[in-house]
Amino acid sequence: MTIDIKYLQQMEAVGVGFTVHVRIPGGGRTLFLNADEVSQYLADKDGFAACQFGLTRQEYAEWVETDGFVRCAGTTTSRTRCKNYVSGGSHYEPEKWKRLQGEYCAVHGGPASHEA
Incomplete structure (x- = not known):
């Protein structure tokens, strides 16, 4: 999937927001993304979430699993x-x-x- 970052940036400039729901212990959490982060999230959802929480991919998986x-x-x-x-x-x-x-x-x- 090709993401047109300029288009996303234009959308963001007029007030369009980007949110994702990621897993956390006990449920989920909404993260707010900027236009540049959308493609990073789409490329590696768990890796992106891990980074947002200051964890490695493996730590994130264990944190959620436990x-x-x-x-x-x-x-x-x-x-x-x-x-x-x-x-x-x-x-x-x-x-x-x-x-x-x-x-x-x-x-x-x-x-x-x-x-x-």
Whole structure:
């Protein structure tokens, strides 16, 4: 699909807006695009959304898939990654979700839910 950026810019100049709906934990969010961003979005929807949230494509997919929960970085006695989540909540915004990566659940030394 060829996008005529000049046409989009003309549309934008007279007040036409461009919005897209992207996935986030718990639902979706509307992003407002400028004319130059339309072709970027159409070329790679998830990559564009990831960039808007300050995440890599892989981080964005995990953030959405885990519903914003942060998975424990601990290892079980069977040497697999713990399936528990870090205490404190869900639907974290991307910045906090990313910052909490590598933290532990209460079983593996992280804070208990009443402490988080």
